[in-house]
Amino acid sequence: MRTLLVTGCAGFIGSHLSERLLADGCRVIGLDNFDPFYDRQLKEQNLAALRRHSHFTFCPADLRHGPEAIAAALPPVTYDAVIHLAAKAGVGPSLREPAAYMENNVLGTTHLLEWMRQHDIKTLLFASSSSVYGNTPATPFREDEPLLARCISPYAATKLAGEELTFTYHHLYQMSVLNARFFTVYGPRQRPDLAIHKFARLLRDGQRIPVYGDGSTSRDYTFVADTVEGIVRGLNYLLNNPGTYETVNLGNSQPVPLLDLIAAVGEAVGVTPFLEFLPDQPGDVAITYADNTKANRLLGYEPRTPLAEGLRQFVAWLNEKPLVVADAAALPAVAPIAATL
Structure with a gap:
């Protein structure tokens, strides 16, 4: 049985993903800090079914508190992979609180990567965003598009910084990484601000x-079950291709x-x-x-x-x-x- 850490498990995508992984026979360790961006009660509702599953363990923790705090919050088991969804989300709010976005999305990701390095965990799927493309004139967006000076919100900048951090840890510590760029995910449990x-x-x-x-x-609206399918396929690709570093679009x-x-x-x-x-x-x-050509070629991803x-x-x-x-x-x-x- 695979043991997987899902950060942001109480959120919209994280709760759907955790349920899917449990249904697929995995053990899921879920981490969330209940960021007050929206009502905690909604996140508790997202967790309700998960808490009843014998192979799910919930660990409240804040990635900003450092790798030692992460280690103290999580059970000392062997993790096959980490799926890092936790982030402070939203383009508009990031203009009002840019430092909070940097702390959560960049510093928090750095602490998670350090915890992974310290515990010799080699496989990471990182949730990035279509926001990194900014107003790129060429459409559909391809993963090889040069993105220097493209981001037009602090949120987008934090997600692109996260991708750079994952490459750094891949290069230095041979982590296997897939950066998955999500495109306007919607469906049941969607955040109330979207x-x-x-x-x-x-x-x-x-x-x-x-x-x-x-x-x-225009937005490339992608149903949550299709995004989750892409994540699961991406995870399987990582586990079957150790040492890889790839970035894919998961859009519609x-x-x-x-x-x-x-x-x-x-x-x-x-x-x-x-x-x-x-x-x-x-x-x-x-x-x-999204240009899904690469995700389709590598993962067999095909939104339906x-x-x-x-x-x-x-x-x-x-x-x-x-x-x-x-x-x-x-x-x-x-x-x-x-x-x-």
Whole structure:
């Protein structure tokens, strides 16, 4: 039985991944610091099923506290691999708290790598982000795109720094590493600050949908089960190819314009959207668009979930797990403009 450490196990992707690894017969040691970015209760709900599994062990710990603190928090077992998902996420908030993002995402990753070095753990899958591409003009985004002076948010810079750190430890200490660049993951348990979750709640509550810019920005929305499948395939690739160092995109390779997304969420919720156009947000990129050729070649990765089906599953989950949100201003007396979407 493989024993795997999953950092960020209480989060959106981490909880889905941990459940999948347990279903595949692995032992999972889960680490999380319950960062207050959003309500801890939501993370506890994510952990509920995991805590009932006999092969899951939860360890509360903060990577910022150093490799010694990590070692003290984790059981002294032989780890086959580490899947490092823990991070302070979000482009917009990183503009307001850049130092906190550096501490969590760069210093925390450094401490984890040092703990791995000290305990001779040689296999790492690192969760990176499509944000590292910035406003790269060539699409779809390829992993060999030069990324110097591309990042346009502190969050993106921390993720690119994380990739550089993993290469450093691969070079110095022969760690096997796969950097997986995620592209706008969505689905059940998605963080409440992310667009699809926020739009669905606003629609359900009869509120306006904020549109930053003219609505032409596009994102490569990737259903969480497809991302998890890519992670599992990446882990198997690492374990079967010791000494490797690779970076792959895990996207859907089908960018969706913002106005089309809003229309699709409205259809899934069963509510016609009302829109409020606002200025562009600093740090936002124009498009994310994954070239999955390399991930398909190395891992056999092939996302299969259409947007409409992914949204259906998300809305079904949301209706089972309603969130209490603050009252917003009343809608203006205008006709819906879904026809323009």
